[in-house]
Amino acid sequence: MSAGHGSGNHGRKAKKVPEEEHENHERWAVSYADMMTVLVGLFIVLYSMSQVDQVKFEALRQSLAAGFGTSAPAVMVGTDGAMVGEVATPITPELPAELPPELVTGPGFEEPPLATEGEVETLTPAERDLQAAIVELDRLEGIATQISAALAGQSLTDRVRFRVTERGLIIGMVADDVFFSAESADLTETAQRVIDTVAPVLAGLPEEVSVEGHANVLPVSGRYETNWELSADRATQVLRRLVEVGGVAPGRVGAVGFGDARPLEEAGGVTALEANRRVDLVILSAAPESVRGLLPSLAAAEQG
Incomplete structure (x- = not known):
């Protein structure tokens, strides 16, 4: 009886214990790598923008100046930077010192009251x-x-x-x-x-x-x-x-x-x-x- 009982227990399958999911402690590395990739791309773009082709830039300047019908001096003053040794060139037209009458009159336009210099600011x-x-x-x-x-x-x-x-x-x-x-x-x-x-x-x-x-x-x-x-x-x-x-x-x-x-x-x-x-x-x-x-x-x- 004991032998038969033992042989019966021997035929049963043991229950499989589920394995605990392994926690990934290096997940941050993926996000870090993505950020570094974006930064590298940004620096490459900035570097490429700093390398100005003077010939192409001059062509662009002439095209814009011709479109505006003027060859006025540049509105920006040249400074030390990526374009070292280059003189600032005009890319915008020069506005006239006085606007034409049709631009300062018309419906809804009200001429400001005359006042002496500094009078309005000093009045209580x-x-x-x-x-x-x-x-x-x-x-x-x-x-x-x-x-x-x-x-x-x-x-x-x-x-x-x-x-x-x-x-x-x-x-x-x-x-x-x-x-x-x-x-x-x-x-x-x-x-x-x-x-x-x-x-x-x-x-x-x-x-x-x-x-x-x-x-x-x-x-x-x-x-x-x-x-x-x-x-x-x-x-x-x-x-x-x-x-x-x-x-x-x-x-x-x-x-x-x-x-x-x-x-x-x-x-x-x-x-x-x-x-x-x-x-x-x-x-x-x-x-x-x-x-x-x-x-x-x-x-x-x-x-x-």
């Missing part, structure tokens, strides 16, 4: 704002002068008043009842003549124009429930005349009614009630806020 932000405000005030006063001249040609000079505020130039249509009767938004003949005279000047300006209606503090009756509706209707009638008859672009003009909330500060020769029955045409200044804030004080100082 406040001084720059003041300088810009002076220029803007002169421009607005020029518009007022142009409108005054147009009104003078129609004997309407005394029908409007000009003021400069932080918003821009205000053309106040203030003169007793020549523009609007009490509780009315109908344009009188004088009002139509003034608007038609001012409109061509406004149509030629790039700024936006705000048409602002006002009323006095007296209560209304009949057609309008409050002074808000009355002032808004007055502004709308003036706007329609400017656009439909005067040719002012509708995208540049808007109407608003202030009721009796913004009375005129200085009524002048007419009573406050009559002065506040008015419409203001406001040419809105496009200057920065810091510049516009200086306009009222500059205008007051100019007046006296």
Whole structure:
């Protein structure tokens, strides 16, 4: 029994133990060899580039110079290096000292403001704002002068008043009842003549124009429930005349009614009630806020 049992065990196959994978500790050598190969190739290329064929280079120079139509001196100064003993040769044309007029003018071109040498660099932000405000005030006063001249040609000079505020130039249509009767938004003949005279000047300006209606503090009756509706209707009638008859672009003009909330500060020769029955045409200044804030004080100082 024991022999048979032993012979049976003798016929079994022993289990094969898997061998552990051998770790390659020299893997870095492959990457190192690749890097060295690339470096060697790089040095070969650099070396070959340093060997300039003077004959071929001269031919290239002549070809580029002929293409540009010039034989100006080179823009690069020769230095010691791979081309030892060789004089630098021109490969680019010489630009003219002054550009032709067609290259410095055209759409979108704006000539820089004139200034003395070093002036712009030495100005503080406040001084720059003041300088810009002076220029803007002169421009607005020029518009007022142009409108005054147009009104003078129609004997309407005394029908409007000009003021400069932080918003821009205000053309106040203030003169007793020549523009609007009490509780009315109908344009009188004088009002139509003034608007038609001012409109061509406004149509030629790039700024936006705000048409602002006002009323006095007296209560209304009949057609309008409050002074808000009355002032808004007055502004709308003036706007329609400017656009439909005067040719002012509708995208540049808007109407608003202030009721009796913004009375005129200085009524002048007419009573406050009559002065506040008015419409203001406001040419809105496009200057920065810091510049516009200086306009009222500059205008007051100019007046006296």
